[in-house]
C-alpha cells in the first residue's frame with residue numbers, strides 16, 4: 001500500500017508538458033508513460049482493496065465471539081491458505097503481467113542519441129548528425145528516439161516522468177531506451193538514482209517539437225561557433241583554463257571533460273537545468289560556481305568582475 005501510493009506520489013507535483021518545474025507520471029505524454037500510469041493505478045486500487053480487506057478481517061477478529069481451540073486451529077489454517085497463497089496469486093499475477101507488458105520495446109528509430117551521464121550533467125551525442133550538446137535534449141514529436149545510455153563515473157538514472165519509466169546509466173555497461181512524445185512541449189527530466197552531492201541538481205529538459213522545427217534545430221547545432229575569437233572574453237576563456245574542459249567547435253577550445261558550449265546561448269537553462277539561462281544567471285554561474293552547485297567537477301576559478309563579464313559576453317554570442 002505504502003509502496004503503491006509512494007510510486008504514484010513521486011513526481012506528482014507538476015502541471016504538464018509546458019511546465020518546467022517537473023512533470024507528473026499521472027499526465028503521460030507517450031504510450032510508454034501511459035502504460036506506466038495505468039499500471040500505477042491498477043496497483044493503487046489493488047493495494048487499496050487488499051488493505052480494506054485486511055482491516056475488515058482485523059475488525060471482525062476483534063468483535064467475534066471465541067470458539068473452541070480445535071475449531072480455531074482449523075479455521076486459522078483455512079485463512080492462512082486463502083490469505084497467504086490464493087490472494088497473492090490472484091492479485092500479483094495480473095500485476096506482473098501488466099508490468100511485463102509495460103516494458104520498453106525497441107522501436108525503429110530515425111533519430112539516435114548517445115547519452116552519457118556525468119556527475120552532474122547530461123551529454124547528448126546526436127550520432128547521425130555528428131554534434132554534441134548538453135542538458136537539453138531535442139526530439140521530433142511522434143517519433144521514437146533511440147537513446148543509448150552510458151555513464152562516465154557512477155550509476156545514474158534517466159527519468160522523464162511524462163514520457164516513460166526510468167533506465168539506469170551504468171559505468172562499463174550500455175543500456176538502451178526509446179523515448180517518444182506524442183505532443184510538442186517541454187518536459188522536465190531528472191536523475192533518479194542518487195549519484196552524489198548534486199544529484200538533485202542533475203536536471204535536463206526534453207524539448208519535443210514538430211519535425212520541421214527539430215530539423216532546423218539540428219542544422220543550427222551542426223554549425224561551428226560564429227563569434228570573434230579575438231575578443232577579450234575569448235582570450236580569457238583560453239587563458240583561464242575554461243578551454244581545457246569545454247569545447248567550442250570552430251575554435252581552439254576542445255576540452256572534453258565538461259559540457260560542449262558551442263551553442264550554449266541557445267539553451268534554456270544553465271548548470272544542468274538549475275538556472276534559467278539569463279545574463280545575470282550566466283555571470284553568477286561563472287563567478288560563483290560552487291555557490292550554485294557545491295562540489296562539482298568544475299572548480300571555482302578566481303575571476304574579477306570584469307573578467308566574469310567578458311567571459312559571459314563571449315558565451316552569450318555562442319547561439
Ligand code: CUA
Pocket residue numbers: 117118119120155156157191192193194195196199200202
Ligand atoms: Cu546522477 Cu543522480
